[in-house]
């Protein structure tokens with residue numbers, strides 16, 4: 001197939017010239033998330049940092065181009081183990097694992113090799129373990145599932161995700177209906193320039209060039225929490241910074257003139273973010289202005305600069321549970337914290353920084369759970385505002401989780417969500433940070449800037465799902481809070497997060 005030799009990346013050629021949507025764009029041109037992985041002459045390559053001219057005359061295999069029987073077996077394995085939730089990262093991971101599998105054979109890859117392969121990827125939903133299990137299932141000859149209730153699985157995924165999320169092998173093949181995949185091929189494309197204005201062009205390649213996009217970097221500046229502790233002599237203190245949700249599918253939407261914009265939450269996976277994403281209204285406005293469908297896409301850097309973060313706090317508590325919790329001014333956050341800790345005085349503070357949201361996973365009440373566990377000196381049961389209950393213990397042996405959240409509906413999906421939430425909580429407490437400059441703009445702009453704990457460093461997570469006949473509610477947020485508290489206890493309750501990995 002011939003395409004112009006104009007300096008485009010392989011990803012740009014595949015998605016935007018050839019319309020191949022199974023190759024995903026999570027951070028281009030950073031080359032850090034692995035979503036755009038393809039095979040070049042059988043070897044995995046991150047296509048957003050591979051110049052198209054470098055593959056002239058070579059064989060490129062996309063997720064769609066994998067051997068159909070093997071792709072179906074991979075999809076079945078990912079679905080059966082809960083190794084794919086939003087499904088945005090999965091096609092790239094599948095391509096790399098298929099290559100590794102072909103190279104080493106059924107029994108040839110040990111966990112170290114597998115983790116080394118996965119280290120080229122980010123999955124924000126699953127917490128890695130179920131991907132290990134998908135690898136094992138692909139190789140151990142397990143018969144495909146025949147009697148799983150995928151409608152129940154989808155219902156549980158939707159409850160946990162807080163938005164639509166379908167569970168099926170198709171989703172693992174990257175067919176989650178993502179907005180930027182479903183746009184008409186002739187849609188105009190709108191991206192932001194560095195001044196924050198929308199630039200519209202006939203293609204993404206052209207729009208990004210016209211916009212003068214400059215690749216963001218990470219900073220070496222100090223990611224210190226921004227709020228000062230309240231004055232006082234406290235038994236327990238905690239300071240946190242903004243936290244980047246780091247969902248893999250950046251905000252996207254498209255709209256036809258006079259139509260309804262597509263949701264940036266096509267198959268979930270944003271952990272409470274994107275609920276206030278600007279892209280839908282921009283797509284609607286630009287489509288009406290131009291009289292043509294318009295596709296609106298944020299880059300990774302745009303998403304970090306403009307997307308909602310977990311609000312920072314600084315809290316001091318006395319042994320009796322009274323004290324002061326300062327939090328970056330955020331709509332609705334005081335009510336959430338006051339409901340979880342009526343004895344705390346909540347002070348909202350104006351602080352220059354990125355947008356924050358009380359909708360981010362367990363924002364405010366997870367921090368309260370951490371403070372209460374620290375006062376008790378031991379992990380406490382956590383009850384979420386929705387009534388879900390979770391307990392967690394973190395030790396050198398790993399993370400133990402017990403959850404009760406109504407009818408499980410599908411234990412595979414619920415367990416996967418709990419492992420993902422445990423990973424996210426552990427990663428936040430020990431490792432994640434977002435450095436913000438004095439002007440309030442994030443300085444850490446790459447998807448690897450935030451310190452997300454990788455597969456080799458993720459502790460083993462064991463999940464017990466307690467039976468219940470009550471109405472299903474999301475359990476993973478309660479797990480997130482319980483694991484955050486247990487992890488903080490495990491590392492000695494240092495005042496400032498991230499705490500650093502346990503010795």
Ligand code: FES
Nearest residue numbers: 085086123124125
């Ligand atoms: Fe991996 Fe959502 S399933 S990022």
